[in-house]
Amino acid sequence: MARPAPVKRVTSPANTAIKAVRALAYKKQRRTTGRFMAAGERMLQEALDCGHRLETLVIHPDTRDTGPGRALETACRNAGGEVMEATEAVLAKLVGRENPPGAVGVLPQPWQQLDDLPREAARTWVVLDGLRDPGNVGGIIRSAEAAGASGVIALGETCDPFAPEAVRASTGAIFAQRLVRCRWRAFTRWRRGQGGSLVATAMHARTDYRAAAYPGPVFLLVGDEHEGIPAEHTAACDQAVRIPLHGRAESLNVGVATALLLYEVDRRRAGP
Template sequence: MKRIESEQNASVKQWKKLYTRKEREKKNQFIIEGPHLVEEALTHSVPIAHLIIDEDFVIPHTWNAHELDPWIVPKKIMRLLSDTEHPQGVIAICRMAEDNLEITPHGKYLMLDGVQDPGNLGSIIRTADAFGLDGVILGQGTADLYNSKVLRSTQGSLFHLHVVKGDLASYMKECQSQNVPVIVSALEGALPLTETKEAGPFALVVGNEGSGVSEDVKAAADRLVYVPMHGAAESLNVTVATGILLYELQRKAK
């Protein structure tokens, strides 16, 4: 094992920069923290460039980490590298996955049009994982996938399914060419979700927390749907709405 003692070490400075989107995209790397996320990355064969542990952290024997040569750092450096109030003793520097997704005629997909809140994005990815989707596409204006809050909110689901950034118009056309109906969450001109007849593959599009799905995306949809509400609330949080929509679409697909 290798040791780093100085906060001025060049590697420490470089790793810390990975909390910025610009540096992540430049290096094609991102940083994850905590035993749960690191274990999920190892379990699902995410390429790990560096494993960093503090001097008191014991690598669990169940981790498939025998090929890694961890860096050991004192707690002051772990605190410096951590993005949380209470560091958990382990950090990994991971390589980003390839940014492309093949659409198939039997697939089920989720597309996000400008979902800006990192916590919402992470929770939506976790929800998509729970419903067994084949892919999630992040459209323009959506929060950065590798933002630390997004990563924590996914609880490892990022490593379980295919999540890519891409042009929604292109992916929508590809879905339609494969006879996968594109269903867009909207309010005006939409049918209640309960009245939709889809019973197979689908591509669901949900939108920005404030303005919803863009007009161009709605215009290209096969179907506009909304979640019927019976109380006085004007709208649902995008994560909650996505969960309801996916539940109903998956229920009808069975």
């Protein structure tokens, strides 16, 4: 059996291997490599608990001496990955902020295909239509996991859920949710074979989301806060629902609105 490679000690952010990890902050590099970066011991342990493989681990020596740090190193080594011990300055460069976490990892992007998704009535899917804010995307993935949804489908120009801001906002839920990226036409063609209901959120819809019916499987279509859902996409839905607003607020954050809808669907399934 081959012995694991020795741990590299890195003190310069200009190190070639560190620059390759840092490049995953950019969408082009993530798409080219099929990899992404996640930061923090708890985040990386969540990835391992969900069955994901840690290909590269950059870890501070103090973290390496802790139980969680040793567990991450062991998992990375057992998967044939590379472990680098790095200074705080190097880790700060990787995550782009001061006071960095003690560990940063590189993992494969766990995309799935539409045809691989389970076909069951008692499922809820969130469909993101052109969302531009990675923080919102990550927060929605977190809400989807908390509310028992089965996954998130990113349509068209929806921003990358593996962007560092989205991964951080998901607080680890990105490792538990099924994720698919596709075009609107491919989604609608696939969805026709699933049955259930495609439900759009629209400010001027007549139906209050609390009064709507949600036959499953449920596909909740949500759009960008500024652009909304394209009119032709809303027209293709089985129904559109609104969330009533009071006071002077003109709209809700899309993540908050999605969470309300997710929990309404969950409440209906739970029964009285």
